[in-house]
Amino acid sequence: MSKPSLADYFQGAVLRVRQAASDECHAMPIYRSVVFSGSAPLLQKPWPTRPFTPDSALGEEIAGGLFTLAGKRLFFSNISDAWTKPTPSRAFASSLHRFCWLQDLAAFEAHEGIAEIARNHVDTWIGQYGRWNRFAWNPAITAERCLAWLGASQFLFSGDAVATSTRLDSLGKQLRHLKSVASVCQAGETRLWVAIALSSAGTCLFGMRGLQKTSLTLLEKELAQQILSDGGHISRNPETASRILLELETLRKLLDQHKAIEPPFLAKIIQKLQPFVGFCTLMNGDLALFNGGGVGDKTAIRRALPATVKNETPFLLAPHSRYQRLQTRRSVLLFDCGGAPDGLYSQDAHAGGLSFVFGTRAENLIVNCGWSNGLGAQWRAPSRTSAAHSTLVIDDVSSSRIPVKGLTTSLLGPILFDREEPMTARRTEDDGGVWLSASHREYVGRYGLQHNRRLYLNREGTDLRGEDCLEHPVGMEKSRDLQPIPFTVRFHLHPEVRASISRSASDVLLLPPGGKGWRFRTDAGPLSLEPSVYLGEGAPPRRSLQIVISGAADPNGIGQEPSNRVRWSLRQITPGT
Numbered sequence: 193m194s195k196p197s198l199a200d201y202f203q204g205a206v207l208r209v210r211q212a213a214s215d216e217c218h219a220m221p222i223y224r225s226v227v228f229s230g231s232a233p234l235l236q237k238p239w240p241t242r243p244f245t246p247d248s249a250l251g252e253e254i255a256g257g258l259f260t261l262a263g264k265r266l267f268f269s270n271i272s273d274a275w276t277k278p279t280p281s282r283a284f285a286s287s288l289h290r291f292c293w294l295q296d297l298a299a300f301e302a303h304e305g306i307a308e309i310a311r312n313h314v315d316t317w318i319g320q321y322g323r324w325n326r327f328a329w330n331p332a333i334t335a336e337r338c339l340a341w342l343g344a345s346q347f348l349f350s351g352d353a354v355a356t357s358t359r360l361d362s363l364g365k366q367l368r369h370l371k372s373v374a375s376v377c378q379a380g381e382t383r384l385w386v387a388i389a390l391s392s393a394g395t396c397l398f399g400m401r402g403l404q405k406t407s408l409t410l411l412e413k414e415l416a417q418q419i420l421s422d423g424g425h426i427s428r429n430p431e432t433a434s435r436i437l438l439e440l441e442t443l444r445k446l447l448d449q450h451k452a453i454e455p456p457f458l459a460k461i462i463q464k465l466q467p468f469v470g471f472c473t474l475m476n477g478d479l480a481l482f483n484g485g486g487v488g489d490k491t492a493i494r495r496a497l498p499a500t501v502k503n504e505t506p507f508l509l510a511p512h513s514r515y516q517r518l519q520t521r522r523s524v525l526l527f528d529c530g531g532a533p534d535g536l537y538s539q540d541a542h543a544g545g546l547s548f549v550f551g552t553r554a555e556n557l558i559v560n561c562g563w564s565n566g567l568g569a570q571w572r573a574p575s576r577t578s579a580a581h582s583t584l585v586i587d588d589v590s591s592s593r594i595p596v597k598g599l600t601t602s603l604l605g606p607i608l609f610d611r612e613e614p615m616t617a618r619r620t621e622d623d624g625g626v627w628l629s630a631s632h633r634e635y636v637g638r639y640g641l642q643h644n645r646r647l648y649l650n651r652e653g654t655d656l657r658g659e660d661c662l663e664h665p666v667g668m669e670k671s672r673d674l675q676p677i678p679f680t681v682r683f684h685l686h687p688e689v690r691a692s693i694s695r696s697a698s699d700v701l702l703l704p705p706g707g708k709g710w711r712f713r714t715d716a717g718p719l720s721l722e723p724s725v726y727l728g729e730g731a732p733p734r735r736s737l738q739i740v741i742s743g744a745a746d747p748n749g750i751g752q753e754p755s756n757r758v759r760w761s762l763r764q765i766t767p768g769t
Contacts, residue, residue, distance in 0.1 A: 214376055215326055224324060227372050232361035233399035235349050238449045240396055242295050242343035243438035245491040251300030254293055255309055261287035263568025263731045271312045275320045283569050289321075289328045291340035298344055307347040311355065314341065314348055318362045331377040334366050335389040339439075342392060367393050367400060374410055380536045381432065384418055387411035388439050395446050404452070412457045418537075419461055423468030424513030427537040428530060430472035431485030434493055437465040441496050469493060470501040471510055471517055472526065475553045478728075480526040481562030482515070482547075483533070484540035484576075486728040509619070516619060516628050520653030525550045527647060528581075529617035529630045531610040532592045538608040543590035545615065545632050546645045547581035550656060550762070555704040556686040557762070558582050562728030575727055576608070579682065584643050584660045584758075586679045586745075591634040591643070610634060625650040633665070640664055640671045640747055641756075654764040661758075663751030676744035681758050683712070687726045687736040693719065700739050702762075714760040718742050 217223055250260065257268045262283035268274040279285040287293070297310055321328040328334075341348055341363055349356050367390060374386050387410040394404030415436075418426045425433040440462050447454045472480050479488040508517045514530025527548045532538045542563070550558040561580035563572070574580060578590040585591075592608050617630040631644040641662040648657040660681050664671070685691055690703040697719050702710040724738035741758055749756035 214373065219324060219326065227368050228365040230364060230368065231399060232357050233364045233367075233393075233397040235345060235360060236396050236398060236450060239345035239349075240339075240342040240392055240446055241442065242339070243442040243492055243496070244295065245489050246295045246299035248296065248299040248301070250293065251296040251298065251306075252303070254297045255300055255303050255306060259284075259288065259293070260731065261293070262566065263571070271309070272316050274313065275316045281569060285327070286333055287565075289317075289333050290336040291317075291344075292336060294340050294344040294347075298347060307351075310344055310347040311351075311359075314359055315355065318358065322362050322365070329366070329369060331370060331373050331386050332382040334370055335382070335385040338363060338366055338370065338389045338393060342396070363393075364397075364400065367397075367403065371403065371406065374407075378536070380418070380539075381427070383410075384414045384436070387414050388443065392443055392446060395443070395450050395452055408455050412455065415457065415461050419464060420512035421464075422510040422512045423464035423466070423471075424510055424515075426533055427541060428483040428513055428515075428533050429485040429540065430469070430479045430482055431488045433465055433472070434469045434479060434488045434496075437462065437469055437496055438489070438492055440465070466497055466501050467507060468510060468513070470497055471506040472515070473497075473506075474526070474549065474551045474556055475524050476551060476555060478551075478556060480515075480549045481560040481728045482526075482528055482544060482549075483542050484563050486562055486564040486730065514615070514617075516617060516630075518626050518628065518647070518649045520649065520651060523550065523552045523649070523653035523656075525647065525649055525656065527617075527628050527630065529615050529628075531615055531632065531634070532608040536607065539606050541592075541608040542576045542581065543578045543592035543594060543608060544581035544583060545578070545591040545634060546630055546643060547578075547583040548647060549582065551686075552653070552704070552707060554707045555688055557689055557702060557704065557710060559684050559686050559726065559728070561684055561725060564727060564730035566730035567727055567733065568731070571725075571727055571733065579680075580684075582683050584645070584662075584679060584681045586635050586639055586641065586643075586662070586677060588680075589635075589638070591632060623651075625655070635662075636665060636668070639677055640668065641677065641745060641749075642751075644751060654766075656762040657760070659757065659759050661751035662745040662749060662756045664746075664748045671747040673747060675747070676755065677747055678742070678744050680743075681716075681741040681760070683739040684724045684726075685737045685739065687734040689737075691721055691737050691739070693721045701765075709765040710762055711765055712739055712760065712762050714741050714758060716741050716743055716754070716758040716760075 259266050262281060264280040264284045266280055294310055297306060300306055348359050370386050370390055377383055387407055390403060390407030391411050394400055394407050420426060444458055474480060477490040479485055516527040516529055518525040525548055528544050531545060533541050544560055547560055549560060560582055561575055563575045576594055578585045592610050594608055615630055615632040620627045625648055628647045631642055633642050635641050642665050644661040644663055646659040688705050691700055693700050700712040720740050722738050722740050724736045726734040726736045745756045746753055751757060
């Protein structure tokens with residue numbers, strides 16, 4: 193988004209006041225007596241399922257009392273401790289209360305008492321938090337918890353009739369609460385997950401009058417606002433788009449199983465999302481790491497994409513999401529040609545303007561650091577900076593502004609915003625290969641320099657070349673400060689890639705596992721190999737390396753001087769080279 197206006201601040205203040213008033217209202221006994229009233233709903237078979245791939249190894253740890261959530265590990269000697277003792281972080285507590293880990297627990301089939309462990313956790317939660325808790329009943333947390341409980345129906349809602357009724361009664365109260373706050377909770381992804389949870393519950397529960405119709409109407413409205421014409425999510429996060437696709441396909445299957453009428457909008461949105469998720473998928477199945485996304489659930493995504501998407505060449509331009517794709521038989525490149533998403537949708541976005549990722553059929557080579565919700569909070573801010581991306585950075589300052597405190601953060605949250613106009617991009621093709629050109633002016637206001645990047649990939653996918661230029665815009669007054677401006681061009685490497693720099697520090701040899709080697713060269717420098725970190729696969733972070741080209745730009749340069757231009761290449765090594 194562009195720099196927040198007075199209207200944005202006013203709207204943010206209104207939302208904060210409304211949220212505070214809503215929280216106070218929900219804490220009142222009269223609210224609970226009205227909204228929570230009603231008998232326990234009845235669950236119909238077939239039971240709902242979750243679309244994500246479980247981790248039975250994590251399930252084994254959870255069965256033994258060890259929870260690994262949000263980058264922290266905590267052992268509970270008994271189940272009640274999990275819900276009464278302090279947790280190591282707010283993010284850990286959030287993940288704990290969401291119950292998404294139930295799926296991992298259920299996958300550990302070797303343990304005969306898994307069902308009992310799952311029931312005891314839910315029953316203890318109901319005893320501690322079942323009436324009301326401001327944190328645990330946050331709409332985003334509650335929506336995921338309801339989906340998780342429904343996904344574990346075979347454990348939670350079978351067996352002892354009295355205990356099952358108690359759990360269903362608690363689920364019903366949570367769903368009634370979500371229904372009451374659906375139109376006033378924070379706009380954006382939270383409202384979308386609330387709509388998905390209510391739609392799923394309304395399909396398979398009796399006794400929640402009118403829930404399905406109301407929730408599907410809300411879902412249609414939110415999807416219309418959040419899914420762009422090219423199938424991307426308005427946050428520009430590929431993993432978010434993939435999660436929405438998986439949830440909607442699961443809902444569609446549930447509607448079919450229960451002989452419910454499928455609303456026409458559902459198929460239309462799924463048909464938009466599928467090609468976009470395929471567009472963002474690299475050759476090895478990982479999602480490209482852009483704007484707060486991780487590698488995604490490869491197994492689930494593979495199941496969700498139809499053969500037409502998996503087997504055909506994806507489209508090459510996502511104009512509304514502002515990504516470009518270069519693909520050959522051997523390799524693929526994705527290029528971020530966009531700025532910050534709009535408004536609240538930028539709260540998890542990254543300042544990765546003009547960054548790119550590049551990989552082959554066997555492995556990824558150039559990446560961004562990425563992000564995963566399974567990481568500790570200490571990684572959140574660093575992962576959003578431009579330095580965590582494969583792009584040019586001036587003076588270690590991010591291209592988009594990321595406020596960390598003050599009025600903006602207080603009223604609008606950790607939004608990301610651009611200082612200048614949107615980026616421009618162009619694509620040209622010839623017999624030899626494809627050129628992508630893009631530029632942004634985010635450094636013009638502070639440094640008087642515009643970043644221009646050109647990328648070229650040959651038809652065989654074995655020769656990637658680039659040019660990064662810093663240009664003082666034509667017509668702009670010359671800078672009086674002639675002090676050279678420091679910059680770096682960073683290329684983060686996938687942790688599986690080994691790298692070694694030559695003695696002359698003029699090139700770097702890259703050795704992917706099981707694949708052919710690649711050689712990185714540049715006409716600028718100095719060139720160095722520095723530590724990096726890979727966050728896209730979750731906790732623990734993986735150590736990696738990054739190639740760094742350092743320079744000092746002329747503040748009045750036109751972009752073609754050696755000081756303001758960096759040319760580089762990455763070529764696959766063949767015999768004789």
